[in-house]
Amino acid sequence: MKWKNEYSLGIQEIDDQHRLLLSSFSVIEEAIKLKQGWSNVHYSIIGLKELARMHFTFEEALMRLFAYPEAKEHRSDHEYFFVRLAAIENNSLRNSTENELLEFLREWLTIHILQTDMGYARHILSGASVVRSAPPPLKQDLSN
């Protein structure tokens, strides 16, 4: 799965992480295309899951930091990624799920980046401010 300019959210760190996710997906794609064994394919899925976990945590922190109003729905979409992936993996022990796996990952990554992630990026880049701490309590007058 090749990186396209339209995937760019305009936040460099996020774009870099998305590039890594896409190349991790390509490793899985390649393993399947070369008909590598079940364990090789699943070893590469573990790599993608680790990256995704780190990336989602990063995004969720950003959304919290900038009080993104749709953070809850966004988090649910991240959770769905792991739930669906686990279901496909479980099934792969009995059936051939390679096509289903590739189709799900390709579609989820594309739509999630282009629509879901684009939402918080626009929020941040349109000038949302960082959530500030509550002002410190007024100093008590100890002179009396």
Ligand SMILES: [Fe+2]
């Ligand atoms: Fe996301």
Ligand SMILES: [Fe+2]
């Ligand atoms: Fe993302």
